[in-house]
Amino acid sequence: MSDSEEEIQERQLKIVLLGDGASGKTSLAIRFAQEAFGKQYKQTIGLDFFLKRITLPGNLNVTLQVWDIGGQTIGGKMLDKYIYGAQGVLLVYDITNSQSFENLEDWLSMVRKANEESDVQPAISLIGNKIDLEHMRTVKMEKHQRFCQENGLVSQFVSAKTGDSVFLCFQRLAAEILGIKLNKAEMEQSQQVVKADIVNYSQESVARAVNPPRSSMCVIQ
Numbered sequence: 558m559s560d561s562e563e564e565i566q567e568r569q570l571k572i573v574l575l576g577d578g579a580s581g582k583t584s585l586a587i588r589f590a591q592e593a594f595g596k597q598y599k600q601t602i603g604l605d606f607f608l609k610r611i612t613l614p615g616n617l618n619v620t621l622q623v624w625d626i627g628g629q630t631i632g633g634k635m636l637d638k639y640i641y642g643a644q645g646v647l648l649v650y651d652i653t654n655s656q657s658f659e660n661l662e663d664w665l666s667m668v669r670k671a672n673e674e675s676d677v678q679p680a681i682s683l684i685g686n687k688i689d690l691e692h693m694r695t696v697k698m699e700k701h702q703r704f705c706q707e708n709g710l711v712s713q714f715v716s717a718k719t720g721d722s723v724f725l726c727f728q729r730l731a732a733e734i735l736g737i738k739l740n741k742a743e744m745e746q747s748q749q750v751v752k753a754d755i756v757n758y759s760q761e762s763v764a765r766a767v768n769p770p771r772s773s774m775c776v777i778q
């Protein structure tokens with residue numbers, strides 16, 4: 558076999574991103590595939606694709622075909638077809654939006670329905686996104702963990718904004734599909750250190766912090 562034929566035969570995995578609109582699916586796909594983030598919300602109509610090659614332990618190269626499915630496709634005719642044949646699913650919700658968590662039952666049942674007739678079921682991870690907004694969390698950690706236990710899901714918290722654990726969630730899912738165990742060091746390596754924004758405080762605000770007025774306001778950036 559020539560080198561190029563081997564290249565073509567390299568393992569590709571279909572990974573589908575599902576969850577409510579605005580939970581951050583496109584942002585996760587862009588953070589993973591292009592290492593970028595945009596603040597502006599642009600609704601995905603239908604679906605988008607991203608490709609990214611990763612190396613798993615043992616020097617195993619795999620290409621992830623990431624299918625970013627618009628949240629509005631729920632209940633639509635095409636959804637079954639998009640999900641069909643996926644080896645992995647990232648079920649995404651926004652930790653600051655309880656409704657996006659409540660609707661996971663529906664998304665999960667879509668996955669089960671689309672794969673009803675296949676012998677192999679996809680590996681599924683539950684992704685709690687926007688952990689940079691921990692102070693605004695409305696979905697309790699225990700609820701997340703219980704949902705994972707009840708449905709046999711891999712659990713992960715991420716932030717598409719800071720990049721925290723984004724690569725890790727895709728890597729863990731790929732490893733799960735291929736039956737590869739990641740050790741602690743490998744997982745920690747993929748976690749990526751979160752960079753804090755540098756804020757230039759004015760003289761005035763520093764003075765205020767040292768000597769605060771009676772009622773102060775907390776500004777979250």
Ligand SMILES: Nc1nc2c(ncn2[C@@H]2O[C@H](COP(=O)(O)OP(=O)(O)OP(=O)(O)O)[C@@H](O)[C@H]2O)c(=O)[nH]1
Nearest residue numbers: 578579580581582583584596598601628687717718
């Ligand atoms: N703070 C914060 N905002 C995020 C994060 N991820 C996504 N967002 C923002 O949330 C909004 C929605 O993100 P999208 O990635 O477009 O959401 P989506 O799930 O693809 O939405 P649909 O296309 O409607 O399905 C955007 O304004 C993003 O900038 C995150 O981790 N932290």
